[in-house]
Amino acid sequence: MRPVLVLPEAIWLGILAHCLDGQPHEACGLLAGHPADGRVLRWYPTANAAASARVYTVEPRDHLRADRDAGAAGLQIMGVFHSHTHTDAYPSATDLAQAPDPTWHYVVVSLRHETPALRSYRLADGKIAEEPVVVDDR
Amino acid sequence: MPVEVRLPTVLRAAAAGQASVKAQGATIGEVLGDLTSTYPEMAGQVLAPDGGLHRFVNVYVNDDDVRYLDKLDTKVGEDDVVSILPAVAGG
Numbered sequence: 001m002r003p004v005l006v007l008p009e010a011i012w013l014g015i016l017a018h019c020l021d022g023q024p025h026e027a028c029g030l031l032a033g034h035p036a037d038g039r040v041l042r043w044y045p046t047a048n049a050a051a052s053a054r055v056y057t058v059e060p061r062d063h064l065r066a067d068r069d070a071g072a073a074g075l076q077i078m079g080v081f082h083s084h085t086h087t088d089a090y091p092s093a094t095d096l097a098q099a100p101d102p103t104w105h106y107v108v109v110s111l112r113h114e115t116p117a118l119r120s121y122r123l124a125d126g127k128i129a130e131e132p133v134v135v136d137d138r
Numbered sequence: 139m140p141v142e143v144r145l146p147t148v149l150r151a152a153a154a155g156q157a158s159v160k161a162q163g164a165t166i167g168e169v170l171g172d173l174t175s176t177y178p179e180m181a182g183q184v185l186a187p188d189g190g191l192h193r194f195v196n197v198y199v200n201d202d203d204v205r206y207l208d209k210l211d212t213k214v215g216e217d218d219v220v221s222i223l224p225a226v227a228g229g
Contacts, residue, residue, distance in 0.1 A: 028226075030226070035147075050227070054229060055227065055228065055229045056227060056228055056229075057225070057226070057227040058225075058226035058227065060196040060198075060203055060223070060225070061201075061203065063196070063223050063226060064196075064198055064201070064221060064223060067146075067221070067223060071157075076147060077146075077147070080226050080228075082228060091228070092228065092229040093229070094227075094228050094229030095228035095229055098194070098225075098227050098228050098229075099228070100146075100148060100194065100224030100225065100226050101146070101147055101148040101224060102148070103147060103148070
């Protein structure tokens with residue numbers, strides 16, 4: 001099956017709003033669902049512990065809380081999103097080098113232009129592979 | 139004594155797909171030592187070459203990050219739950 005990320009519209013809008021709210025710093029958060037179908041069912045805005053416009057670190061305690069909430073709902077953390085405040089929606093060398101899980105979806109939101117751009121990638125074996133993002137209204 | 143250790147997805151393959159395993163020890167260092175002895179493929183992802191905690195993982199005892207407790211010397215009991223999660227960061 002071709003990799004795909006399916007984002008309910010409400011989650012897609014929530015992610016964009018969290019990224020816009022986080023300016024001037026990069027914003028970040030986690031995605032949860034059933035990894036097999038690529039559909040995000042819950043999302044978790046997290047603090048950027050790095051508090052930086054150039055890098056992000058998901059606040060570890062926010063990650064623990066998200067992991068527990070997802071697990072209690074029978075879901076798994078299946079990806080992470082973060083914003084690029086002044087560059088395109090493409091993973092940086094740091095994103096690739098520090099990607100924690102080859103099965104995750106890596107969403108990058110660019111705030112470089114007036115309209116935010118959201119794209120998703122798989123990062124594994126040192127390679128970047130973009131995947132389609134489907135935003136649906138269910 | 140056996141302690142429950144919850145594993146992140148990235149480590150589960152090394153434990154036959156299990157999300158949670160038991161490991162023996164009275165401190166985090168002993169628990170992680172037993173864990174990586176039972177599942178040697180995890181060793182390089184959990185512990186640094188100097189024997190300390192790998193910089194790309196976070197380890198918790200219940201709700202607390204062991205880096206803010208006594209690190210590998212943090213004591214654990216059989217009612218505690220140890221959680222390992224990857225550090226999630228980028229640029």
